Amino acid sequence: MSTVNKEYLAILLYLVLLVVYGVCEAIWLRKRASASFGRALLFSWLSNLLGFSLGFAILFVTVGVTLALAWDGSMERLPFKGNEAGVILVLVVLFLPALLMLLKRAFLALFSIRSGRGAWVFALLSSLTFWLLPLALTYALVKLFWRFF
Numbered sequence: 001m002s003t004v005n006k007e008y009l010a011i012l013l014y015l016v017l018l019v020v021y022g023v024c025e026a027i028w029l030r031k032r033a034s035a036s037f038g039r040a041l042l043f044s045w046l047s048n049l050l051g052f053s054l055g056f057a058i059l060f061v062t063v064g065v066t067l068a069l070a071w072d073g074s075m076e077r078l079p080f081k082g083n084e085a086g087v088i089l090v091l092v093v094l095f096l097p098a099l100l101m102l103l104k105r106a107f108l109a110l111f112s113i114r115s116g117r118g119a120w121v122f123a124l125l126s127s128l129t130f131w132l133l134p135l136a137l138t139y140a141l142v143k144l145f146w147r148f149f
Contacts, residue, residue: 006142006145006146006149009145010138010142013138013141013142014134014135014138017133017134017137017138018048018052018130018134019045021048021129021130021133021134022041022044022045022048023041023044025040025044025048025126026040026041026043026044026045027040029043029044029113029114033113033114035111035113039111039113040113042111043107043108043111043113046107047100047103047104047107048100048130050103051096051099051100051103051104051127051130054099054103055096055099055100058092058095058096058099059092059096062088062089062092063089066084066085066088066089069084070085096131097127097128097130097131098127100127100130100131101123101124101126101127102123104122104123104126104127105119105120105123108122108123
């Protein structure tokens with residue numbers, strides 16, 4: 001199998017894991033928050049899709065602005081002494097789970113699924129696991145797959 005096909009399989013695996021994560025989140029919400037499965041699934045997929053799309057757009061714009069500053073030579077006039085790209089990337093990566101958490105909390109209120117402190121805790125834990133769990137599983141499975149093929 002060619003390297004390009006392996007890379008596409010890794011991306012497909014990650015996307016499938018994101019969908020499976022949404023289904024698991026909906027099942028958990030159905031059991032814990034007494035919401036119907038359809039409403040919980042709609043909440044999960046809409047909030048994850050919107051968070052993923054907004055996060056990708058913010059990351060895309062941030063990388064584009066950083067490249068524009070680097071090509072222009074303006075980056076040397078910034079106060080971080082050459083570490084601008086790293087600082088900006090770290091800030092964006094930390095901002096993405098926070099953005100998803102706020103979106104999930106807003107969607108929990110919109111769909112009347114949970115409220116109060118429990119909704120904030122759920123939104124925080126759900127946004128962290130949305131970013132970390134599928135990525136870690138994809139990494140582990142790809143490493144295992146690459147070892148044998």
